[in-house]
């Protein structure tokens with residue numbers, strides 16, 4: 614009987630994994646991974662491990678989820694180290710909490726390895742701090758998946774300085790109009806960060822009143838609040854990050870070699 618590790622894969626770049634996550638990937642017998650886990654992170658998995666891409670499964674969400682749980686149990690019966698790999702932090706909108714509760718309830722030993730969530734890391738690497746003294750004293754991370762036509766669900770969040778909205782691309786216009794109806798100014802700055810932390814990152818800046826005028830593709834993090842204006846002031850810092858991309862890639866490669874050596878010991 615194996616141990617099941619529910620592991621956060623971070624926001625994309627392999628050098629934003631935790632050390633513990635990288636070590637477990639190098640030791641894994643079986644890995645079940647989601648759609649948002651990057652190819653760069655999957656390269657760290659021990660060669661020969663059984664790989665299951667459960668992000669591409671089609672069907673009703675509940676049936677897919679039931680199949681993932683069955684597959685996890687099946688892998689844990691046959692292997693020692695089973696990794697359930699989920700983008701960002703596994704328990705921030707990733708159903709990691711439900712998987713953990715279900716498996717633990719069935720008597721499995723389950724470890725949760727937190728990950729760097731896109732909610733904070735994606736704005737940070739795009740040059741947007743989610744809090745800033747004198748500008749934003751707090752932030753909330755909210756799902757954009759809500760019942761269509763129900764602005765009331767946003768009432769609890771409209772007064773918060775910075776809103777970080779995940780899975781909000783499809784409903785962005787409705788979200789913006791609800792926030793304005795609930796009192797946020799139409800001029801409030803908004804940023805969408807697509808494919809954050811990766812080389813395909815694209816940042817679109819607009820305002821709440823003009824959200825309908827911009828094209829955005831998922832996956833993206835939507836940031837609403839005055840902190841978005843700080844991004845321009847951080848321009849030098851962002852350029853430095855771009856310039857150092859090779860250094861970051863080298864650090865990643867060194868980590869990979871280290872993880873492989875640890876697995877071989």
Ligand SMILES: C[S@@+](CC[C@H](N)C(=O)[O-])C[C@H]1O[C@@H](n2cnc3c(N)ncnc32)[C@H](O)[C@@H]1O
Nearest residue numbers: 701702705707730731779780808809832833834
């Ligand atoms: C199901 S949620 C999972 C969040 C994840 N557990 C985390 O902590 O980052 C998926 C959403 O996270 C956001 N997301 C995750 N990774 C992202 C990235 N690299 N760039 C932009 N958005 C990302 C998008 O809003 C996407 O729709």
